[in-house]
Amino acid sequence: MKPESTVMHIDVNSAFLSWHTAYYKQMGIENDFLEKPTVIGGNEKKRHGIVLAKSIPAKKSGVKTGQSLMEAKIACPNLEIIYPRYDVYVKASKSLREFLKTYTPDVDVFSIDECFLNFTDKNKNYEKLAYEIKNTIKKNFGYTVNVGISTNKLLAKQASEFEKPDKIHTLYKEEIKTKLWPLDVSELFMIGRRTAPKLKKLGISTIGDLANCDYNLLIASLKSHGKLIYDYAWGIDNSIFREEHDIKGIGNGSTISFDVEERQVAYKIIMSLCENVGIRLRKENKLCKVVSIGIKSKDFKYSIKQKKINYYTSSTEEIIETAKYLFDVLWDQSPIRHMNVRVSDLIDRKNKQINFFEKENALEKEKLDEAIDKIREKYGSYSIIKASYLDSGIEPVMGGYPSEEYPDMKSIL
Template identity: 40%
Template structure:
């Protein structure tokens, strides 16, 4: 058992400590959730225990395997292969249709439960989230015990298992949750990177897909450690800026924050309090441009479009006001958002000195449904086009609102 204090280091000012991040990931989400639903309806067999798959429309040639049981896996069935080919490998295979509405419900229940432990929760996909416990660890005697508690509670309450990875950043937490499945808790703290992560094959590194792995092997890098110890310039020469990202990830470096604003609310906003009051319009425009880039990137990361753009102000007396407008069509480009913001600026600002300015976007829509992250789960060779066609066929069958990004799930 690892004692908590080993991972809470305060500096001499008493204000810096290592972060404690959990990555919570549902094991085999679609199949598990379908199993739970079937059992609740009186189905006698737990489909997690038999050769079974969740598959897209079997009658169409594009029907593919979205999730497979461990037994189906033993037959050599792979995610994203056609149901037709999966049946050839295992003639008594049971095929079940996905039920996105139920998956979203399970996802919401789990996220609501986990959010009891920290407000800093970022939903990463329908079945994964990050939880930042840095500021709350004093509440818990042992962080590992807490992880086991959360894991077991989810099983007892909802009937499905999760893996929990713990690290000092999101990358390490995510790598750790992937170590051994199902129903496990793993740590990958800074001082464990060399022993636990470096021996792994390079394709196990987050964001390293098949094509990148092949290139890295040609360069003589077979393990994550090989990349971590190499001359970063070689990677940059081959992969441009992504080379630097690979190098940092191999060394367990990731400074991104657990961003609860993106996943928990139905708006994305950013604001800045200026050093002093200003009526310098050029300065304000520059600030707004930067802010539009921030909210725009957050939006596109979620593969969403916005339909409502707002500008927010605070005067030196801290009187707040804002003005918003609807867009004609859903937009997600910086240019389109910036145009709206600037026209709002001219419409609503009377050139009095202001202290704080911000941008807020809301009214999100997934004009095009492309949440491929649902399928990332251990399937690096997933064929995006096939998945897109499966998603389309699900939409055709159940209506276009059936698949929504997790960020649109209502928070009560």
């Protein structure tokens, strides 16, 4: 049997705002966004401008994540709005990960601001180590984290959610009843805005209620999701955490600030969405076989279509070609408000087999993509752009970072 391990969950407190503050500090500007009513949000003038992250003072004024920036301004007139700098956040996230790897090679990334650390040495004092990690991050990087400690990922994550910021918490199996069960059921991982009301209807209001509920009734109402959250209430960590690295698909979408009525404009948006999908696919060392596209029209009609390619690929150009083809099949000329592209049926690059159907210059294309990725990583998304984007007002690479793993990070148009 595998020796029982210790898991730490590291969660950056108010990540975007913390990183933004640290970034300013690096440039010699003292501006603590966490201390003032601040939000990170998209462009205020455009329709999709929403609150992506908020400071505690902003929260106290009634500002909510996901709210439109206009609503937020009404709730808090002296609100400061900062435009997101995904490049800065991605860099900050990477350097944190590198730092954490000095403690254990076994670091699993959960989202841009959350990591799991796995330890197997039974004789170590992990609370002491957690304090060392937390305090070193504060000293060297200039922001705070919460650390949750337990024996599995689920419990470690729940533990880091307890009191914030700058805190260490444990949640061992024997602490579940006292620390986890009294909490509102919505505090449990994987219980979202839709599930919580359903549970309330079943008379389940705390995590303890869930752990001790009528199991058959729960399953009848919530099916397999019921089983999952029931296990979670008992601290049983199952599939979701184990499979989180085995991503099923990579998607990118954007709500557009104007109605798209021309095919050429739609193509540009598709290309831009695909650029980011391609970059992420290659970063994950994956190849895809299925491309799908979704279109939401002005009157909110949503249609989706997918196509299987004859071989596995990570070429941006292949993805673009397929997405454009799908668009032509799908589009009924009605004005478009939202579009998304997704690739799925993924395999690891190392499992690739030479395929008869593959286009002749596939290898060169792959090399070109790799070279472009490298330049963009070093000099930013704008360093290489397709000529058609110049002066088009459309972002050449939409979406800063995995939106699927981190749904708050919507792409910007």
